[in-house]
Amino acid sequence: MRPGPYDDVSFWMADAGPIRPRPALPGNRDVDVAVLGAGLTGLWTATELLRRRPGLQVAVIEAETAGFGGSGRNGSWCVAGLGLTLGGLARRFGDDTARRVSRVMRDTVDEVGRFCTEEGVDASFHKSGVLRVARGRHELPAVTAAWDLRRRLGLTNGCAVLDADELQQRVRVNRGVGALADAHGATVHPARLVRGLADVLERQGGTLWEQTRVTDVHPGGGSRRPRLRTPLGDVTASAVVLAGEAWLSQLPRMRRRVLPLYSLIVLTDPLPDEHWDAIGWRGREALSSHRLSVDYLARTADNRVLLGGRGAPYHLGSRIQPDYDHHPPTHDLLRAQLRDWFPQIGQVGFSHQWGGPVAMPRDWLPTFSFDPRTGVAAAYGYTGQGVAAANLAGRVLADQITGAGGLWADLPMVRLAPRRWEPEPLRWLAVRYLQGAIGRSDARAARSGRPPAKLSVVQRLLRH
Numbered sequence: 371m372r373p374g375p376y377d378d379v380s381f382w383m384a385d386a387g388p389i390r391p392r393p394a395l396p397g398n399r400d401v402d403v404a405v406l407g408a409g410l411t412g413l414w415t416a417t418e419l420l421r422r423r424p425g426l427q428v429a430v431i432e433a434e435t436a437g438f439g440g441s442g443r444n445g446s447w448c449v450a451g452l453g454l455t456l457g458g459l460a461r462r463f464g465d466d467t468a469r470r471v472s473r474v475m476r477d478t479v480d481e482v483g484r485f486c487t488e489e490g491v492d493a494s495f496h497k498s499g500v501l502r503v504a505r506g507r508h509e510l511p512a513v514t515a516a517w518d519l520r521r522r523l524g525l526t527n528g529c530a531v532l533d534a535d536e537l538q539q540r541v542r543v544n545r546g547v548g549a550l551a552d553a554h555g556a557t558v559h560p561a562r563l564v565r566g567l568a569d570v571l572e573r574q575g576g577t578l579w580e581q582t583r584v585t586d587v588h589p590g591g592g593s594r595r596p597r598l599r600t601p602l603g604d605v606t607a608s609a610v611v612l613a614g615e616a617w618l619s620q621l622p623r624m625r626r627r628v629l630p631l632y633s634l635i636v637l638t639d640p641l642p643d644e645h646w647d648a649i650g651w652r653g654r655e656a657l658s659s660h661r662l663s664v665d666y667l668a669r670t671a672d673n674r675v676l677l678g679g680r681g682a683p684y685h686l687g688s689r690i691q692p693d694y695d696h697h698p699p700t701h702d703l704l705r706a707q708l709r710d711w712f713p714q715i716g717q718v719g720f721s722h723q724w725g726g727p728v729a730m731p732r733d734w735l736p737t738f739s740f741d742p743r744t745g746v747a748a749a750y751g752y753t754g755q756g757v758a759a760a761n762l763a764g765r766v767l768a769d770q771i772t773g774a775g776g777l778w779a780d781l782p783m784v785r786l787a788p789r790r791w792e793p794e795p796l797r798w799l800a801v802r803y804l805q806g807a808i809g810r811s812d813a814r815a816a817r818s819g820r821p822p823a824k825l826s827v828v829q830r831l832l833r834h
Contacts, residue, residue, distance in 0.1 A: 376435060379695075380443035381637050381722040382561035389565075391435045395582040397603040401427040403771065404598050404607040406584045408432035409441035410757065411749045412613035413567040414764025420574040422772050428576045431598060431605060433583040433617070436568040440615050440756060442561040443726045445635060445678040446668045447656050448482055449500055449555040450475035452783070453734040453753030457519055463782050469523045471781060476528075476554040478762045482563075483556065485761070491566030493558045494671045499528075500555035500656045503537065504548040505711075508815045512660035513550045528553035541651040544713055555656055557668050558757060587612060587623055589744035596745040609740070609771050612748035613763075615756065616727035619688040626790040627737075628751050629797065630690050630727035632682035633664070634697060636704045637722040640673045641715065648714035657711075662808045664754070665707065675715070677708040681809075682725060684801040687794055695725040728754035732789040738763050738778070739786045740770035747771055751788070 375391070377384035403419055405412045408430050416428045432438070450472065452459075459468035479497070486495045504510045517531050532540070532549045540551075568578055582600050587610065590596035597606040612618060616630040641649075657667040665679045681704075682697040701723045709715060731737065731751030736759055740747035747770060749763035766778045778784050791797050815821060 380724045386561035392580040395579040395602040404605040405430040405611040407613035408436040410760035418768035437564040441564040446557045448757040493563035497556040498654045499553040502550040509660040616729040628729035634725035635678035639719045738766045
């Protein structure tokens with residue numbers, strides 16, 4: 371079969387069916403709401419607006435095709451988390467706020483499942499839960515701390531601490547000595563989800579222009595309406611929504627709002643039954659360890675194993691280029707890590723590898739904002755955990771734009787002015803130092819078999 375134009379973006383995009391880009395912007399246009407970005411945030415915002423106000427003229431403008439960005443290349447997790455951890459929320463905003471955010475996000479995971487059912491989107495939504503695995507005794511204190519925090523906040527429903535035997539009954543992980551099980555998570559086929567959302571938008575009467583790159587945003591003010599500028603014309607609206615996630619860093623006015631950090635993924639061929647007999651993992655839970663270096667795993671609906679993680683270097687000036695989606699040393703490391711998780715797979719082949727930038731906010735917390743003075747709304751900064759959070763963002767922005775935003779005013783993500791990243795070259799120096807130090811810290815803990823006795827400089831800087 372002849373490869374499609376976006377098959378090299380990710381396995382998900384190659385597996386989502388034939389992708390034929392929609393027409394580009396046909397010149398200057400005037401609409402009620404213009405949305406930058408046909409990812410999950412932009413499309414959920416657009417569809418939620420049309421659900422509330424069916425007569426609105428809503429147009430989404432996308433540089434490539436729906437799902438080209440992080441929404442079509444992520445690790446398939448749909449979980450009740452944000453970049454800022456539950457402990458970070460409690461430290462920064464108090465227990466009541468942490469509890470409120472957690473419950474909202476748990477409901478949001480279920481909302482994604484309801485959407486797929488009600489709209490007939492075949493995104494392989496599977497509420498599998500999450501296992502945060504302790505791979506070695508040095509990671510057990512993190513399991514205990516996570517459980518104690520949930521108990522203090524009254525959030526133990528659906529959660530349990532597993533000992534080594536209980537973990538191995540679910541999934542036989544090399545060096546797995548325990549885990550925190552959390553039922554409030556799912557996995558999805560992300561490209562089918564985002565492209566299904568695009569179809570829903572068009573059924574609602576919305577417009578999606580693809581192959582049209584937004585190069586600048588002009589806020590409104592007074593009698594002047596906001597507009598999105600593109601090489602093919604301007605789109606003027608009563609409100610514009612910025613939903614480009616990591617790619618927002620390429621816009622002049624957004625350059626220091628998020629830092630694009632690359633996350634890379636490897637994917638095996640479908641495993642035969644004898645491998646699954648050795649591994650278990652019948653529940654298809656999402657898996658991760660408690661390393662400072664991020665790792666995340668999933669079992670796909672067609673019986674492959676996916677593993678993703680950080681490690682690719684940050685690029686000076688927040689540059690984003692297609693070549694950065696592949697970093698051979700990091701992809702080789704990820705393949706080795708997967709075999710270390712599951713030596714049972716032997717020399718099984720790997721069918722795909724890919725990557726892309728995730729948007730890292732300076733304070734680890736996403737931003738959902740709408741400024742009625744300028745007519746500019748935005749949602750960004752998911753730190754790679756945006757599948758569920760984007761659904762919440764779409765509902766929040768739709769309510770804000772239509773005048774019902776007070777429902778969400780107590781959420782800390784609803785804010786206008788998050789802290790910005792430092793200018794270059796300071797942020798390049800700091801991020802590259804941290805990337806190296808994280809790996810060294812993980813290696814030292816694994817080698818010694820002990821967690822750090824006190825917070826290291828790296829842990830203080832990363833505490834979130």
